[in-house]
Amino acid sequence: MEKAKNFKGKFLLLFVATYIFIFVLSLKTSRTDRPIPKPRWPPAECPLWVSNNTITPLTNTKHFLVSAYMDQRVDGLDIRIIGLFRRDSIQPLHCLFCCGDHIGTTTPTTILQHSDNFGFPFVTTDVMCWIPKNCHATHVTLLTEPDAERTSNLSWLPIRNQKTNGKQKMKFNFTVCISNLFGGYNNVLQVAQTLEMYRLLGVDRVVIYNTSCSPELSRLLHSYSQEGFLEVISWPIDKYLNPSSGWLFSQSGGDVHYFGQLTTLNECIYRSMERSRYVLLNDIDEIIMPYQHNNLMSLMNTLQAQQPNTGVFLIENHIFPKKHSEPSGRFHLPQWNNVPGINILEHIYKEDPDRNIYHPHKLIIQPRMVEQTSVHEVLKNFGRRYKVPPHVCRIIHVRMALQGSLTLEQLHVDKRLWDFQEKLIPNVDRVLQRVGLLHSDKQS
Ligand SMILES: *[C@@H]1O[C@H](CO)[C@@H](O)[C@H](O)[C@H]1NC(C)=O
Numbered sequence: 093m094e095k096a097k098n099f100k101g102k103f104l105l106l107f108v109a110t111y112i113f114i115f116v117l118s119l120k121t122s123r124t125d126r127p128i129p130k131p132r133w134p135p136a137e138c139p140l141w142v143s144n145n146t147i148t149p150l151t152n153t154k155h156f157l158v159s160a161y162m163d164q165r166v167d168g169l170d171i172r173i174i175g176l177f178r179r180d181s182i183q184p185l186h187c188l189f190c191c192g193d194h195i196g197t198t199t200p201t202t203i204l205q206h207s208d209n210f211g212f213p214f215v216t217t218d219v220m221c222w223i224p225k226n227c228h229a230t231h232v233t234l235l236t237e238p239d240a241e242r243t244s245n246l247s248w249l250p251i252r253n254q255k256t257n258g259k260q261k262m263k264f265n266f267t268v269c270i271s272n273l274f275g276g277y278n279n280v281l282q283v284a285q286t287l288e289m290y291r292l293l294g295v296d297r298v299v300i301y302n303t304s305c306s307p308e309l310s311r312l313l314h315s316y317s318q319e320g321f322l323e324v325i326s327w328p329i330d331k332y333l334n335p336s337s338g339w340l341f342s343q344s345g346g347d348v349h350y351f352g353q354l355t356t357l358n359e360c361i362y363r364s365m366e367r368s369r370y371v372l373l374n375d376i377d378e379i380i381m382p383y384q385h386n387n388l389m390s391l392m393n394t395l396q397a398q399q400p401n402t403g404v405f406l407i408e409n410h411i412f413p414k415k416h417s418e419p420s421g422r423f424h425l426p427q428w429n430n431v432p433g434i435n436i437l438e439h440i441y442k443e444d445p446d447r448n449i450y451h452p453h454k455l456i457i458q459p460r461m462v463e464q465t466s467v468h469e470v471l472k473n474f475g476r477r478y479k480v481p482p483h484v485c486r487i488i489h490v491r492m493a494l495q496g497s498l499t500l501e502q503l504h505v506d507k508r509l510w511d512f513q514e515k516l517i518p519n520v521d522r523v524l525q526r527v528g529l530l531h532s533d534k535q536s
């Protein structure tokens with residue numbers, strides 16, 4: 093007993109000594125790579141006020157800032173700030189940097205409105221600039237005047253994706269970006285099935301921008317984010333703007349396309365750029381499904397070998413109307429009776445896309461090869477784009493019928509989801525059980 097205590101004490105001493113040693117060492121090394129040493133700590137003036145929010149009003153303007161990223165893919169530019177700008181009020185802006193412990197000089201900006209605005213007053217906008225010499229930039233903000241002295245109330249954005257060259261090992265192979273949840277969304281069963289299906293296909297991370305959802309769905313999402321599979325990003329766009337219920341200003345009015353969907357999709361690409369090999373851009377009720385491979389990695393290995401220098405893969409959307417259910421009812425499971433939402437395993441009848449009219453795609457991209465995206469196509473990218481044939485990969489999208497007049501005989505049977513049922517059902521049960529939504533009579 094005594095001995096053990098003694099040993100413990102010695103061990104603790106050694107531990108503390110090592111800790112202090114490492115701490116002193118790290119102080120020394122970090123000081124040497126600062127260009128302008130200022131021993132003042134904590135920093136008195138920079139950054140004074142760091143925005144924790146995903147939507148930050150830009151002082152003296154009608155615009156909103158979302159996030160700032162290091163992006164040196166375009167010659168002469170270092171920083172890309174993603175924002176939501178009012179198109180009729182765009183003025184010259186200047187980048188101001190926080191260089192570790194002092195404020196740097198301002199640099200001019202290039203303001204790039206995205207080409208898709210669908211007539212709305214607000215548009216996703218990239219503001220690009222370079223970092224001044226001798227500045228180890230940690231935060232950035234935008235000024236309407238080139239003279240920093242005359243400005244107060246700065247809200248600084250941290251600069252993310254720092255010091256990377258795209259060669260480090262990626263943490264994730266596949267990230268799915270879900271642009272927005274809004275309107276008290278309550279489709280719990282379909283969300284649980286879809287997230288579990290993503291996991292079976294090899295997805296490592298799902299990012300969801302949350303404006304609002306039902307309490308039950310929120311519980312489910314909290315559970316997924318606690319285990320690290322899901323990243324829920326608060327997106328209170330309705331606190332700042334009047335979001336539109338539609339995609340076209342002339343039809344539905346409002347300030348911005350849906351709930352700022354285009355902004356969140358772009359934000360998600362940059363958020364994923366240094367950590368995920370591929371990013372899937374689709375909605376929460378859509379599953380990008382390989383039909384000749386068991387998972388997304390073997391699909392992409394095949395496609396990438398056939399299509400060199402391609403960073404954008406377009407996947408055709410196929411609609412499975414929810415009004416037609418599979419007749420045997422073998423997947424109408426009693427334990428899911430009280431779970432709100434659609435059971436995708438019951439819907440196996442698929443509309444043939446009407447290729448005479450515009451037919452939408454969703455995207456698998458290599459984030460480092462994309463600069464700007466819209467919903468169904470990218471707006472600016474490096475490298476080539478490729479339309480993936482639907483027999484290789486297509487989207488399973490269970491929802492309201494698009495071509496409502498089609499009869500059952502005119503639809504096609506597609507049971508691809510059933511290939512995964514053996515693992516899918518217990519996985520869905522497990523997560524529903526965890527959040528207390530599974531029917532308790534399950535065992536009987
Ligand atoms: C940002 O978050 C931290 C804690 O996470 C908090 O202490 C700080 O006050 C927040 N800043 C603002 C401006 O809200």
Ligand SMILES: *[C@@H]1O[C@H](CO)[C@@H](O)[C@H](O)[C@H]1NC(C)=O
Nearest residue numbers: 149151152243244245246247
């Ligand atoms: C600082 O910001 C607050 C709220 O954002 C505003 O009420 C105030 O007038 C601003 N002050 C200056 C000096 O701009």
Ligand SMILES: *[C@@H]1O[C@H](CO)[C@@H](O)[C@H](O)[C@H]1NC(C)=O
Nearest residue numbers: 262263264265266294296389
């Ligand atoms: C990514 O895929 C490779 C196989 O191509 C695999 O070895 C690796 O473990 C995967 N990484 C993750 C995070 O799943």
Ligand SMILES: *[C@@H]1O[C@H](CO)[C@@H](O)[C@H](O)[C@H]1NC(C)=O
Nearest residue numbers: 302303304305310313314324
């Ligand atoms: C989603 O947003 C709503 C509204 O702000 C909030 O009540 C809810 O807790 C959020 N859910 C998650 C999982 O973050």
